[in-house]
Amino acid sequence: MNKKIFMDLLKSIIFFGGIFVLFYFGIQLLSEERKTSWFYSDIESQLISYEQEIQLGDLIAEHLIENNKQKVIQNKFIDSVVWAVSSHLQKQIELSEYDYEILVLDSPQTNAFTIPGGRIYVFKGLLEFCDSAEQLAAVLAHEMGHIEKRHTVSKLVKEFGIKIIFSLLGGDTLLLGELWETVLSSNFDRSQEKEADQFALKLLEEAQISPTAIASFFRKLNRENLDYNEKMELLMTHPHNKSRIKSSLEYKTQEGFKPQLINIDWNLVKKAL
Amino acid sequence: MSSEKYVKLPQPHELSEREKEDAMGAYLMMFAALATSLPLPIINLIAATVYYYVNRKKGRFIHFHCLQSLLSQLPTTIVNWGLLYWTLQIFFFDNLEKNDWFYSYLGFAILANLIYFIFSIIAAMRARKGIFMYFVFFGGYSYHRAYSASNRLIYENEENQNIKTEKLNTPPFQ
Numbered sequence: 001m002n003k004k005i006f007m008d009l010l011k012s013i014i015f016f017g018g019i020f021v022l023f024y025f026g027i028q029l030l031s032e033e034r035k036t037s038w039f040y041s042d043i044e045s046q047l048i049s050y051e052q053e054i055q056l057g058d059l060i061a062e063h064l065i066e067n068n069k070q071k072v073i074q075n076k077f078i079d080s081v082v083w084a085v086s087s088h089l090q091k092q093i094e095l096s097e098y099d100y101e102i103l104v105l106d107s108p109q110t111n112a113f114t115i116p117g118g119r120i121y122v123f124k125g126l127l128e129f130c131d132s133a134e135q136l137a138a139v140l141a142h143e144m145g146h147i148e149k150r151h152t153v154s155k156l157v158k159e160f161g162i163k164i165i166f167s168l169l170g171g172d173t174l175l176l177g178e179l180w181e182t183v184l185s186s187n188f189d190r191s192q193e194k195e196a197d198q199f200a201l202k203l204l205e206e207a208q209i210s211p212t213a214i215a216s217f218f219r220k221l222n223r224e225n226l227d228y229n230e231k232m233e234l235l236m237t238h239p240h241n242k243s244r245i246k247s248s249l250e251y252k253t254q255e256g257f258k259p260q261l262i263n264i265d266w267n268l269v270k271k272a273l
Numbered sequence: 274m275s276s277e278k279y280v281k282l283p284q285p286h287e288l289s290e291r292e293k294e295d296a297m298g299a300y301l302m303m304f305a306a307l308a309t310s311l312p313l314p315i316i317n318l319i320a321a322t323v324y325y326y327v328n329r330k331k332g333r334f335i336h337f338h339c340l341q342s343l344l345s346q347l348p349t350t351i352v353n354w355g356l357l358y359w360t361l362q363i364f365f366f367d368n369l370e371k372n373d374w375f376y377s378y379l380g381f382a383i384l385a386n387l388i389y390f391i392f393s394i395i396a397a398m399r400a401r402k403g404i405f406m407y408f409v410f411f412g413g414y415s416y417h418r419a420y421s422a423s424n425r426l427i428y429e430n431e432e433n434q435n436i437k438t439e440k441l442n443t444p445p446f447q
Contacts, residue, residue: 002277005413012409016348019384024377191363191370 047162050097053153055169057117060183063176071106073124077272078104081264082122085137088262089144092206098147102140110221114143115183116153124273131220133262133269134213138204142214145199151192156182197244201251210259214248278422280333285403288334292430293403295328296338300397303342304390314353321346332430337419338400342393344411349389356382 048056064070086102098118108125115121120143122136130136146152157165159182164175188196201211218241285293299321306320325339356378362369369375396406407413418424 002413002417005410005417008410008413016381016385020377020381023380023384024373027373027376027380190368194370 047157048153048165052169053150054098054117056153056156056165057115057119059168059176060115060180061117061119063180067177070121073104073106073273075104075272078127078269081133081269082136084264085133085262086120086140088209089137089141089203089207092203093144093148096148100144100147112139112143113184114146114152116156118147120144120147128270128273129220129224130217130266132213132216132266133264134209135217135220137207137209137262138200138211138213138217141200141203141207142196144203145196146188146192148199149192149195151188151196152183154192155188197247201248205251205253205257208258208260209262211248211251211253215245218245218248277417279416279420280422280424282405282420283334283403288332288403289430292332292334293401295331295335296400297397299324299328299335299339299342300393300400303346303393307346314350314357317346318343318350330426330429332428333419334403336426336428337405337415338396340418341396341408341411341415344415345389345393345408349385352382352385 065072082102082104086100090096090100100118100120102120102122104127105121105123107123108128109123110125110129112120112122112126120140122139126139127136130139156179160175160179168175168179197214200214204211204213222241222245302324303317303321306317307314309316321339321343325343328339329336359369359375359378363371363375392406392408396408399406405412405416407416
């Protein structure tokens with residue numbers, strides 16, 4: 001057969017390979033802001049303003065209290081500990097649209113979750129599970145990542161659609177129960193989890209807390225999980241723990257970074273629970 | 274240059290209307306199959322294979338176009354399979370994530386499909402007029418398969434030429 005045919009094949013492979021490489025480098029040349037707005041942003045979250053998100057968060061929080069779905073622990077010592085840890089982190093978030101509120105729920109689950117508008121709920125079981133304030137800081141930093149990146153509101157818009165969210169904001173509270181269930185039960189997708197992890201690592205570093213706190217938390221979770229199935233809950237909703245431990249240990253802090261311990265005796269916290 | 278011999282190419286006026294229509298059908302049928310098989314890009318390949326085996330003996334011109342149509346959709350089908358797999362992994366199985374490589378591949382796949390569509394439409398129009406259009410590599414290979422003198426396939430429109438003219442009937446006396 002004519003050699004020209006095979007030369008044609010070679011040329012077309014080079015041509016299309018070149019197009020693929022051009023696409024890749026073209027995307028690389030785009031600025032981070034453009035890339036984020038074109039490819040990586042959650043369009044859903046852009047449909048709702050920060051004010052509307054905060055209003056939605058208030059509605060969900062009210063529903064939580066009114067229907068007594070979850071009991072918030074009223075303990076000044078615990079509140080002050082959680083406030084101290086969270087404010088340590090919040091100081092490092094520049095230009096946040098949210099006034100964070102961290103509440104502890106009286107439940108043995110090893111979990112934490114966020115609702116729109118800057119509220120983070122931590123279960124009592126998670127505080128008992130943590131070994132240090134740094135581990136709690138790691139969890140809170142991750143949840144703050146979900147809030148700052150607007151994953152929470154994006155998840156709700158995806159699940160319910162923008163019309164239902166707007167009707168809720170307009171006073172139709174019939175679906176609040178279902179909304180609440182969604183907040184509790186459905187997961188963020190893997191890319192959102194990774195984004196929140198990256199946010200948490202950076203935030204911990206800026207707050208002078210060792211980013212390896214994430215690794216130590218997940219190592220403990222892995223160890224405990226071997227014996228206690230109920231710990232699976234947190235595992236199931238997040239990416240592979242091993243990869244998270246790895247990324248936490250491999251995270252490169254800036255030169256001269258010296259982690260500082262948060263001055264809280266965690267044994268006292270456990271006793272107070 | 275190759276020393277291989279090839280059969281003389283027919284000119285448009287030498288081809289029957291039926292041949293031209295069947296040749297055009299090789300491209301158009303594939304479009305319909307592609308549309309029905311979305312998002313599973315496999316039916317088009319099956320349809321093109323069936324069309325090829327059913328029609329290839331009708332004539333060299335049809336054989337050439339059926340083969341070119343079948344082969345030229347292989348790369349785009351593979352690219353589409355890759356895209357489908359990647360997309361499912363991201364959005365349904367949550368095993369992979371959207372990154373720059375994915376978007377590059379997406380752009381590449383869109384462009385590859387677009388090029389393929391445009392060239393196939395042009396090829397179909399030209400086939401209807403009885404004109405050859407050679408795709409890069411696939412055109413040359415299909416020409417070789419259909420018009421090579423060593424091609425042993427017996428075509429329906431050439432059957433009469435291949436019958437040996439044995440003198441079976443002879444007069445009773447000379």
